[in-house]
Amino acid sequence: MAAVAGAIVVQRNLFSVVVLGGVYSFLMATVLVALDAVDVAMTEASVGAGISTVLLLGALYLCGGEEAKPLARPWLPLAIALIIVGALVYGTLGLPAFSDPAAPIHVHVVPRYLSEALKETGVPNVVTAVLASYRGYDTLGETVVVFTAGAGVIALLRRVRRQDGGGEGR
Amino acid sequence: MRGFLVLRVVAKLLIPFMLVFALYVQFHGDFGPGGGFQAGVIGAASVVFYALIFGLPAARRLVPDAVVESMIGLGVLLYAGVGLAGIALGGNYLDYFVLDRNPVDGQHRGIFWVEAGVAITVSGVMLKIFYMFAGRGRGLDEE
Numbered sequence: 001m002a003a004v005a006g007a008i009v010v011q012r013n014l015f016s017v018v019v020l021g022g023v024y025s026f027l028m029a030t031v032l033v034a035l036d037a038v039d040v041a042m043t044e045a046s047v048g049a050g051i052s053t054v055l056l057l058g059a060l061y062l063c064g065g066e067e068a069k070p071l072a073r074p075w076l077p078l079a080i081a082l083i084i085v086g087a088l089v090y091g092t093l094g095l096p097a098f099s100d101p102a103a104p105i106h107v108h109v110v111p112r113y114l115s116e117a118l119k120e121t122g123v124p125n126v127v128t129a130v131l132a133s134y135r136g137y138d139t140l141g142e143t144v145v146v147f148t149a150g151a152g153v154i155a156l157l158r159r160v161r162r163q164d165g166g167g168e169g170r
Numbered sequence: 171m172r173g174f175l176v177l178r179v180v181a182k183l184l185i186p187f188m189l190v191f192a193l194y195v196q197f198h199g200d201f202g203p204g205g206g207f208q209a210g211v212i213g214a215a216s217v218v219f220y221a222l223i224f225g226l227p228a229a230r231r232l233v234p235d236a237v238v239e240s241m242i243g244l245g246v247l248l249y250a251g252v253g254l255a256g257i258a259l260g261g262n263y264l265d266y267f268v269l270d271r272n273p274v275d276g277q278h279r280g281i282f283w284v285e286a287g288v289a290i291t292v293s294g295v296m297l298k299i300f301y302m303f304a305g306r307g308r309g310l311d312e313e
Contacts, residue, residue, distance in 0.1 A: 038203035042195070046211040051296055054218055058303040121266075121277040123200045131205060132281040136253075136264040139284065143249050143291050150242045150295030157302040 001027045012067045018056045025049035039127045174223075181223040188216035196289055200281065206288030213289070214296035226304050238297045245291025252283045 004024045011017045025048030032041035096103035117129040131139055196209035221229035253264040261268035266280025 039205065039208070042203050042208045043211070046208055046215060050215050051211055051218070051300075054215075054222070055299065055303055058300070062303070062306060120274070121281065122274040123277070123281060125200055125202060127203070128199050128205050128281065128285075132284045133266060133277055136266075136280075136284065139288065140249050140253070140264065143246055143288050146295050147242055147246045147291055150291075150298050153295075153299050153302050154239070157306065 001031070014060055014064075014067055015057075017067075018053060018060060021056065022049045022053040025053075039125075177223050181219060185216050185220055188212060188219065192216065196285065199285060200278070206285035207292050209285075210289040210292030210294075211296060214293040214300070217297055218300050221300070221304065226301070230301065233297065235298075235301065238294050238301065241290050241294030242298060245287040245289070245294060247287075248290065249284055249287035252280055252287070256280070 001024060004020055004027065008017050008020045008024070011020065025044055028048065029041040029045040032038075032044055100106075113126060113130055113134060117126045117134075118124060121129045121133050123129040123133075192209045192213035195204035195212060196206065199205035199209070217229055217233055220232065252266075252269075256265040256268055257263055259268040264280075264284075266277045267273040268276060269279045270276035
């Protein structure tokens with residue numbers, strides 16, 4: 001995965017960047033399967049590697065396939081990025097160890113979900129039970145976010161399309 | 171890519187399976203991995219695949235823009251409607267226990283409709299975004 005990420009940074013041809021992005025998503029999905037997060041892996045494979053690759057290819061068709069050379073050496077952005085990476089890595093040191101059963105997230109409501117979900121909802125897949133039932137409000141919010149994204153794309157792109165014949169203009 | 175015989179045959183073979191897989195992910199989400207979001211994306215991906223092989227106009231004839239746009243709103247309304255149904259039957263908003271005499275069956279029913287709403291909205295939005303992006307450059311080129 002690190003090799004793919006490095007290749008994405010080095011590549012100047014945007015077509016191979018998009019394809020490598022799809023490869024990265026698939027690798028990420030396999031990592032998620034290894035972590036037993038099958039639902040997330042499925043989403044990653046279908047959205048990250050499937051739909052977004054197609055959308056990026058569509059965008060490439062519109063704007064050409066070669067990355068422009070940067071005008072100046074971007075030292076300041078690089079420094080800012082490195083500082084933020086350092087801060088994030090430092091932040092992970094404070095997290096509980098990986099799969100530590102005493103981590104706060106595992107002792108709050110998770111035991112109740114795991115023990116009661118089947119009894120209360122009759123749904124064997126706890127992920128679905130939490131997503132649709134216990135966290136129904138959150139999922140409603142997510143659906144509204146997706147709806148808003150669609151509405152935003154319609155609002156932004158439709159007006160331009162209607163004036164195809166009249167040349168450029170808003 | 172309409173001229174490539176292999177692609178067309180493979181697409182015609184694969185698309186029905188993709189649609190069935192989307193339905194499987196949708197309705198089997200209670201028991202295995204998956205659910206409305208994944209099913210919506212897979213269903214949209216099958217139409218995107220169709221559009222890539224047979225061209226965007228063919229896909230637009232198959233799934234017209236009006237259908238896609240109404241799907242976007244319909245899914246959210248269905249989700250919110252399940253919540254309102256909970257209120258109408260004497261519970262809280264998005265309370266599934268009151269949807270059936272047996273609370274567990276009520277949960278099943280609520281989750282089913284909520285997931286259906288998610289799937290409808292997600293596939294509508296994905297398709298709409300694809301139509302918009304793919305339709306832009308082409309429309310300008312043809313002028």
